[in-house]
Amino acid sequence: MTNPATDFAQARRAMVDSQLRPQGVTDVAVLGAMAAVPREAFVPEGAVSFAYSDRSISIGEKGAMMPPTPLARLLTAAAPMPGDHALVVGAAPAYSAELLRHIGLTVSDDAAAGPFDFILVEGAVEVVPDVLIAALAEGGRIATALVEGGTTRLAVGHKLAGLVSWNRFADAEIIPLPGYGRAPVFTF
Template sequence: MTINYSQARENMVEQQVRPWDVLDLRVLNVLSTLPREAFVPELHRALAYSDIELPIGHGQKMMKPVIEGRTLQALDLQPGEEVLEIGTGSGFLAACLGALGREVVSLELHPELAAQARAALDATGLGNNVRIEQADALSYTTDRKFDAVCVTAAVDTIPERFLEWLRPSGRLFVVRGRSPVMEAVLVHKDVNGPRIESLFETDIAYLAGAAPAPQFVF
């Protein structure tokens, strides 16, 4: 069976993403045009536009399209802005961030996922402004500052270093808390310190090393 991906893409935007209050026209345009299927492992490609998380290897999953849409809308990237993505995964969100902003640096813990994402970006002709680095975000160091930081996995508590990478008035998207009820937030780096804006509830996998410590019951 041949899948009409452009129709599936349109259905995803109109039936999943837009009804979940993603109304930013630039974000909808990116999700309507970028070939999400090219970033999905062949085994699951037929489900590229379904309202589910998709496995991509190493125990990692692509976020649901609705979460990707809300993430992009919350960050409100402008054409001249630079973004740091923590957790490249499939590379699809990096492609979206690259389409909306000026430059993306994306960190991926697993070398194989980093290579697959780079290959998908190159094969689609996307991501010429995306640099993927194989690194653990919890020990990564850089003097560079970014307008936005996008974390694609959950944390129990927000690491201070993530905020240090922001320019003044920059913003950080991250999902925090304890499964099964987590909170997606946008942290604004204001003059008087961080200001946290609550966005929506969700439940996604933890960033490696950022899960809560096990609770021992005696």
């Protein structure tokens, strides 16, 4: 009989070696965090067996957890640094927050506790709310998946002179985060 804890540890190692590294995740701190933090502890009970599959995990009406590879690619591109003050927003932000803590960031779940050096929006968004941009420190980074014209791309934004400029770097299948869509526009 196999020990379930051993199976999860093996699944974490396989995720790092077979999913993350081949997709260009090279940041030692990100790989170390993803190898150490037990993702299975953060997924809904009925989805524990899928904790390390590279797909979104539904959290019901709230949305979904981001798959491991796009999350790791966002973190690698954003380069969170120990000591950074961070905010994590999403349907199930606890796993991502724990990854950032493992890297050495101080993590908050309250946008009013800013300004933040790093903001992770865990999910696909059409619109990044002004309140998040306002909570981002000058020189800070924000990472998310931007939906533009039917395509979702992983992106990291940098705030300079009060504005965010985005670097879109990879297409990804990420479930939209409820409440972050564009307002409907009336047309004839």
